[in-house]
Amino acid sequence: MRIAALVVAIVVLAVLPKLATPYYVTLVLPAFAYGIALLGFNLLFGYTGLLSFGHALFVAIGAYGAAVASSKLGIRSFELILLLSGAAAVAAAIPVALLSVRYVRIFFGILTLAFGMLFHSFLFKFYDLTGGDTGIRVLRPSLFGNAFADMDKTAFVIGPFYYYCLALLVVLGLAMWRIVHSPFGLHLAAIRENPRKAEYLGVRVRFFRLVAFLISAFYCAVGGVILAVNVGQADPELAYWTHSGELVFMTVLGGFTSFLGPLVGAFAFIFLKSELMGATQYWRFWLGAILALIVVLFPHGLVGVGRLAWDKVRRK
Amino acid sequence: MTAFADVLIGGVFHAAVLFLVAAGLQLVFGVQKIVNLACGSFYALGAYFGISAVTWAIAKGVPPGAFLPVLLVSGLVLGLIGPAIEALLRTIYHRDEAFQLLLTFALVLMFQDVLRFFWGANPQQLGDLVMSYGKLSAGAVVVPTYNVLVILASIAIAAGIGSFLKHTRFGRILRATAENREMSQALGVNVRWMYASVFTLGTVLGTVGGALVVPTAAASLDMPVELVVEAFAVVVIGGLGSMRGALAGALVVGLMRALAIRYYAELEMLAIYLVVIAILIARPAGLFGKPVE
Numbered sequence: 001m002r003i004a005a006l007v008v009a010i011v012v013l014a015v016l017p018k019l020a021t022p023y024y025v026t027l028v029l030p031a032f033a034y035g036i037a038l039l040g041f042n043l044l045f046g047y048t049g050l051l052s053f054g055h056a057l058f059v060a061i062g063a064y065g066a067a068v069a070s071s072k073l074g075i076r077s078f079e080l081i082l083l084l085s086g087a088a089a090v091a092a093a094i095p096v097a098l099l100s101v102r103y104v105r106i107f108f109g110i111l112t113l114a115f116g117m118l119f120h121s122f123l124f125k126f127y128d129l130t131g132g133d134t135g136i137r138v139l140r141p142s143l144f145g146n147a148f149a150d151m152d153k154t155a156f157v158i159g160p161f162y163y164y165c166l167a168l169l170v171v172l173g174l175a176m177w178r179i180v181h182s183p184f185g186l187h188l189a190a191i192r193e194n195p196r197k198a199e200y201l202g203v204r205v206r207f208f209r210l211v212a213f214l215i216s217a218f219y220c221a222v223g224g225v226i227l228a229v230n231v232g233q234a235d236p237e238l239a240y241w242t243h244s245g246e247l248v249f250m251t252v253l254g255g256f257t258s259f260l261g262p263l264v265g266a267f268a269f270i271f272l273k274s275e276l277m278g279a280t281q282y283w284r285f286w287l288g289a290i291l292a293l294i295v296v297l298f299p300h301g302l303v304g305v306g307r308l309a310w311d312k313v314r315r316k
Numbered sequence: 317m318t319a320f321a322d323v324l325i326g327g328v329f330h331a332a333v334l335f336l337v338a339a340g341l342q343l344v345f346g347v348q349k350i351v352n353l354a355c356g357s358f359y360a361l362g363a364y365f366g367i368s369a370v371t372w373a374i375a376k377g378v379p380p381g382a383f384l385p386v387l388l389v390s391g392l393v394l395g396l397i398g399p400a401i402e403a404l405l406r407t408i409y410h411r412d413e414a415f416q417l418l419l420t421f422a423l424v425l426m427f428q429d430v431l432r433f434f435w436g437a438n439p440q441q442l443g444d445l446v447m448s449y450g451k452l453s454a455g456a457v458v459v460p461t462y463n464v465l466v467i468l469a470s471i472a473i474a475a476g477i478g479s480f481l482k483h484t485r486f487g488r489i490l491r492a493t494a495e496n497r498e499m500s501q502a503l504g505v506n507v508r509w510m511y512a513s514v515f516t517l518g519t520v521l522g523t524v525g526g527a528l529v530v531p532t533a534a535a536s537l538d539m540p541v542e543l544v545v546e547a548f549a550v551v552v553i554g555g556l557g558s559m560r561g562a563l564a565g566a567l568v569v570g571l572m573r574a575l576a577i578r579y580y581a582e583l584e585m586l587a588i589y590l591v592v593i594a595i596l597i598a599r600p601a602g603l604f605g606k607p608v609e
Contacts, residue, residue: 284428
């Protein structure tokens with residue numbers, strides 16, 4: 001059932017560029033980017049039980065990695081950019097994670113928030129290095145060595161780049177599925193449910209939290225690279241704490257207690273935001289109201305609502 | 317010497333305002349265990365509403381010199397939104413901290429547009445009313461009298477809260493509830509009422525802080541999200557839930573910002589976050605907080 005639905009979803013996404021207007025197709029790309037980032041984020045939040053309010057930091061590292069690699073170092077291969085940005089994010093995540101995983105709950109959240117804001121003020125204030133508030137341009141990368149020089153930007157983004165990112169989402173999604181269902185994933189769940197008991201049973205709690213943190217940083221960086229290539233720019237707002245808040249928002253909107261929840265959340269959030277922005281200048285208010293509603297009434301998110309409805313239908 | 321005094325006074329002024337907001341954050345965290353991201357929104361609301369209140373009062377014939385009391389009253393009146401918001405938060409007291417944090421984040425988003433709806437996207441200012449209070453000078457050091465008044469008002473409020481928590485019956489019950497909610501409830505404390513009043517008090521501290529700062533700085537839509545990270549820094553440095561910590565933290569953050577702005581502007585916020593991280597590593601409970609698990 002679930003697999004059939006997934007295959008249908010992938011097929012729909014695959015034929016979408018042929019059916020929908022380019023505007024909607026360019027909307028799907030950020031959803032791919034956030035989908036990948038949130039898969040990683042939810043390994044830490046949903047599966048390990050650590051709520052980070054600073055993961056926009058790693059999205060920003062991914063985006064600036066793409067910007068620096070393409071604009072300053074002249075690297076155009078998308079594969080190489082992904083690897084470099086991912087490696088940069090993991091390298092930055094090591095000290096951050098080493099310090100943060102000593103804490104749980106609200107202290108973990110505040111510490112990650114502080115690290116995110118540290119990076120934001122670095123990006124914002126050190127104009128010569130980072131371009132300040134305008135950021136750095138991201139040049140069009142080549143995919144598998146093919147530069148697609150004959151296409152204009154939109155054609156590239158909704159054409160080859162779209163399929164590349166869809167494939168990336170599927171591959172990284174499968175990898176994450178393996179991770180959460182491996183013994184490693186079960187360890188994380190044990191840590192979430194009862195860290196003290198897990199420790200008593202011989203689980204190296206901090207080490208596992210650390211590894212989950214690093215994996216999540218890598219996924220967020222990949223998401224950041226896609227976002228930056230799509231926009232053509234990396235700017236400091238990517239690292240701001242409200243952006244971290246949006247990551248949490250999307251995850252909870254879709255449902256952090258299920259594997260696919262964050263993906264559903266990413267798509268729902270992007271379309272909701274774009275529709276609201278088109279309809280009213282007060283879209284933040286309605287986004288906030290929807291978030292409040294989800295938090296108060298539907299803590300399992302859209303996937304949870306769907307499950308409840310499905311159960312009702314089946315029982316009839 | 318003059319430079320030193322300028323930094324000192326500028327820093328203490330900023331600290332005085334930060335303390336008010338952070339004290340609200342601490343009260344609410346201490347009793348309800350909720351970290352309220354919307355404290356910055358209350359602050360911004362206080363600032364915008366203060367501008368409108370003063371403009372309105374002056375149009376009604378109140379002498380411009382009386383704007384300080386008008387600001388204080390407008391901040392207190394805004395506290396009325398406290399019980400309504402507490403009623404919303406009440407639905408999630410028993411839930412995971414992640415949800416509590418997210419619900420206050422939802423409030424941040426909503427308030428952002430409430431401010432935009434009533435006051436527009438452009439920053440608002442109160443003109444040069446501050447100057448109607450004149451300046452104080454000691455040697456080469458010149459300070460607007462208003463800034464000194466705000467510092468004094470903040471000290472008075474700090475002392476007031478301190479003795480209120482220590483010596484009144486309500487204060488004792490409040491501290492008992494913060495210490496052990498179930499036990500206080502078992503002993504007959506009306507916890508629901510206690511929560512509503514504490515949250516309202518926390519809200520008032522934020523709105524008054526915003527109202528007091530607005531004659532010296534413009535109110536803008538960035539205010540809420542920018543202030544909240546500073547207030548966070550204050551409570552982390554001082555220790556979550558501790559009033560004395562809020563005071564110490566506000567002084568550290570206020571003075572560091574003033575120093576950084578004067579000598580190396582690039583470091584302004586960076587320096588504060590570095591201190592926060594250093595404190596969390598060396599003393600996770602903050603300067604005055606209780607040890608964390």
